Amino acid sequence: MKHLTVSTLALCAAMFGVQANAQAVTAEKGGNANMVLLPKFLGILPFDQANRGAEEAHAELGNTGTLLYTGPTPENSVAGQIEILTTAGSQGQAVVMLSNNAGDQIAPAAEAAQAAGTKVVTWDSPIPSGAGETVFVAQVDFGSIGVVMADMAHSIMGGEGEFAVLSATPDAANQNAWIAAMEEALKGEKYASMKLVDTVYGDDQSEVSYNRALALVDSHPNLKLIMSPTTVGIQASAKAMQDEGLCDKVKVSGLGLPAEMVSYTMNGCAPGFALWSFVDLGYLTYYTSYMLATGKITGEVGETFNAGRMGDYTIEQDPGRENGKRILMGPFTVYTSANVEAEAN
């Protein structure tokens, strides 16, 4: 599975390279740039996986600077991210790689960091207004996530019935964009008999998400599916349905990590879900940041560079954000009982 994903990635990237019709710049190894990888908060698996990818690229590029993985606690995420980003500017870090959880509230801090000479590369979740952001490394095209979620819902629900969304925080730019994209996809003829009845927020905390999932079942007696576009939410929902013996009635789907979801997929609580590789996302983000820090690219639309084992990538205008620029990592994998076990181990 891994090989398939990587090779499709390379293929996709190669196609982009051709489209951009530009020579890809390659990295000069052994540079010196201090990097900070700043996740939404510490303590959940996907961010640790992204760090693994970043560490891989860090070693591969022989950066003599440091790679620091640091973040706030979940309860203090917004203020903590602003604090760490501001401090990074004072410390003179070369690049902060940010998975933004603070919405536009972090924009002034990002602009201040840029003014102090620290670049801000976002990944996983961008700064909505694009202010203070050098470039966003997007995991997958936000529109296509919407279609995949709609299709997973369609196949699990047999094309008809009520379902609800359990998201992360109300202001998480990525989740909101994916939900909007799914709502757009749902307008199609194919999904006419499916009804999205509610959208609730579990704040990306297990306990809150667990309770919200149960509340959804209570308030919508005909609910057939909970769609959760967050790794915390989908796992908590699946556990809630399993604990309450509701899996025959209410299924769970969305975006999840194979290692966390394998048991729920095998017992039928969450028959299908999707995700991209966070390791790859961390790797690509690090490559992008290193190229920026060493002056090989400047972050302009149209620049093409080589990201090691993942192939060539081009900076483009972000179709979802007027003032944003992005690098699209591309495709992701749908996991079912057929392939989840192999990926989980």
Next chain:
Amino acid sequence: MTALRSWEGFLFAVLILIYAVNAWSSPVFLTPGNQINMFQLSVEKIIVALVMTFVIINGEIDLSVASIMGLAACAFGWLVQAEVPGGWAIMIALMIGLACGAFNALFIVGFGIPSLVVTLATMIAFRGFARVLVEDRGINAFPAWFNHLGQKGLIGPVPLAMVVFAVLAVLAYLILQRTAFGRKVYFIGANRAVAEFSGLDVRAVKAKIFIASGVVSALAGILFAARVGAVRGDVAQGFELDIITMVLLGGVSIFGGAGTMSGTILAILIVLALRNGMALQNITGHIQTGVLGILLILSVMVPIIRETGGRLIARVR
């Protein structure tokens, strides 16, 4: 009184130590830019800590301050979005803070319900209103002058919020330590029953303090909105604990009646310098929270141990 003075002396020594260690371990620490950032990152909390000092010395607690900050910030955002001029939006947000404080006072003073219970309830309620107002979306289209006030220097590189803090700190010091009102705050906090029997206007003093707490919290919320240039329902969520931590560390007794404004201000400087120093050493997240937690436990424990110790010694004699 000697004991209090020595607690502040101890805090001062700790502060010097932290500054020395920070300056030694990071060349950035003492730069004006970093010092300003250090204050600016927590300026809203430390403004509220000033008024919280009055609340706790008075023998009460106000857990709703952070929710009032959030409500005022969200109300401001909502009003701006509804195309109310910025100046009016600020006035209305401050009035909302006043109303929140008066609401707390009504139940605490009027109906005699413990402030812990009342403000725990309003902490949840005011936060709920804030979330309803902005309907789970961020609002960021503030007037340019407003963002400028929050993010740029007002006097040289010093931003408005720090000037506000400095002015309020002097005012708070003068009111608490140099006026009749201040003495009443201590007296009521030390022994409410005696204060009542002495004919003190206990209810009026308490009501004024809670209303002031509401207004100052609203002001802090608006300053927060200006600093980050955007609001959403969770603005300032959880700040009440940091604020109370600073005040208790300053030697203010959780049982009321004891503590000083200079103690609070020293504690504020300690917490800020410690946080900033740890951040510069890349110590963040859970470890930082843990260190601040231990600090709080010590700050509550040490005076108690000293008191019991003193009493034991007195008994032996």
